[in-house]
Amino acid sequence: MTDRRTFIRGSAAAASASLLGFPAIVRAQARTPLVMMTPFGFIPDFIELMNGISGGHFAKQNIDAKLLGGQGTSQPVQQLLAQKVDFIRASGIDVIRTVATTKVPLVSIATIYQGSAFYMISLKSKPIEKAEDLKGKTVGIVSVAGSTDVFLNLILAEGGLKPEDVKREVTGNSPGALQIMKQGRVDCFIASIQVIHALEKMKEDVVSWSTDKYAPMPGQCYVTSREIAEAKPDLLARAMKAMRASCEEIMTQPLKPIYERASKDFEIPGIRNIDTIVEMQKISVDKLWLSEGRENLLRNVPKLWQNGVDEFKNNKLGDPGAAEGLYTNRFVDAT
Numbered sequence: 440m441t442d443r444r445t446f447i448r449g450s451a452a453a454a455s456a457s458l459l460g461f462p463a464i465v466r467a468q469a470r471t472p473l474v475m476m477t478p479f480g481f482i483p484d485f486i487e488l489m490n491g492i493s494g495g496h497f498a499k500q501n502i503d504a505k506l507l508g509g510q511g512t513s514q515p516v517q518q519l520l521a522q523k524v525d526f527i528r529a530s531g532i533d534v535i536r537t538v539a540t541t542k543v544p545l546v547s548i549a550t551i552y553q554g555s556a557f558y559m560i561s562l563k564s565k566p567i568e569k570a571e572d573l574k575g576k577t578v579g580i581v582s583v584a585g586s587t588d589v590f591l592n593l594i595l596a597e598g599g600l601k602p603e604d605v606k607r608e609v610t611g612n613s614p615g616a617l618q619i620m621k622q623g624r625v626d627c628f629i630a631s632i633q634v635i636h637a638l639e640k641m642k643e644d645v646v647s648w649s650t651d652k653y654a655p656m657p658g659q660c661y662v663t664s665r666e667i668a669e670a671k672p673d674l675l676a677r678a679m680k681a682m683r684a685s686c687e688e689i690m691t692q693p694l695k696p697i698y699e700r701a702s703k704d705f706e707i708p709g710i711r712n713i714d715t716i717v718e719m720q721k722i723s724v725d726k727l728w729l730s731e732g733r734e735n736l737l738r739n740v741p742k743l744w745q746n747g748v749d750e751f752k753n754n755k756l757g758d759p760g761a762a763e764g765l766y767t768n769r770f771v772d773a774t
Contacts, residue, residue, distance in 0.1 A: 475528075500681045594653045
């Protein structure tokens with residue numbers, strides 16, 4: 440942003456040039472516009488994207504970045520295909536499913552969550568310890584036809600069960616699902632790692648296991664279309680440099696000031712409980728960002744994509760084609 444002093448200095452320089460007979464032209468290099476979109480507003484989990492803007496990392500790459508908050512997983516994909524955004528954050532399972540069912544040309548240009556964010560949770564007194572235990576049970580999912588619904592189908596298939604072998608109940612993604620389970624309305628539920636952490640702090644007697652136990656695949660990715668990737672390679676490479684810088688800052692600097700700075704630009708839900716948010720983000724970094732090692736930060740790990748594709752094909756949930764067609768590391772490797 441140009442402040443008043445810079446403007447005055449520029450004006451004085453232009454006036455002097457004019458008096459000396461030189462053309463009075465003062466040019467500022469325009470930043471390249473970039474639009475991104477999250478699937479669910481500006482929840483604390485998306486801090487690396489918000490920090491890319493609030494921390495000035497996109498600006499350092501001469502990018503004028505804008506972050507939009509979506510309202511569900513399908514909206515960002517629609518905006519991407521309409522070329523109203525340049526890349527979105529989406530789950531690996533949604534990328535595989537979307538390509539398998541619609542054949543739209545989505546491609547992951549980076550992976551921020553190498554592991555699954557979702558866990559199967561049950562009471563220690565009535566544990567669900569393996570896929571086979573789900574037969575005849577009622578399972579809580581975050582949303583109908585969402586990622587947890589698909590993960591449940593994959594888990595059931597691995598246990599030799601069919602989708603109709605369980606009943607499903609929407610329980611959302613919060614510790615409140617525990618009360619639904621205690622009331623007997625569900626026998627178990629799938630929720631995020633943050634919910635697990637909250638329940639552990641509440642000292643609740645639960646057992647849990649990651650969906651990676653049966654269906655390992657990339658967790659959360661930055662996704663664009665093949666058309667955009669081919670049309671804007673330099674912009675996406677610079678954008679990934681900005682994202683890497685943002686991630687590095689989050690991993691090495693105090694998190695509380697980073698969230699406080701971002702909250703001036705974005706309405707972050709729950710920001711009043713910033714200490715809890717910081718604690719949960721540290722868990723996300725350790726268990727999700729770096730689950731494949733620091734050397735794979737932001738990289739698309741081939742074996743995870745292959746596992747995801749194999750799960751879909753083997754369980755007849757759709758054919759997304761070759762795993763190699765779903766991702767590229769050309770932009771991350773350029774950083």
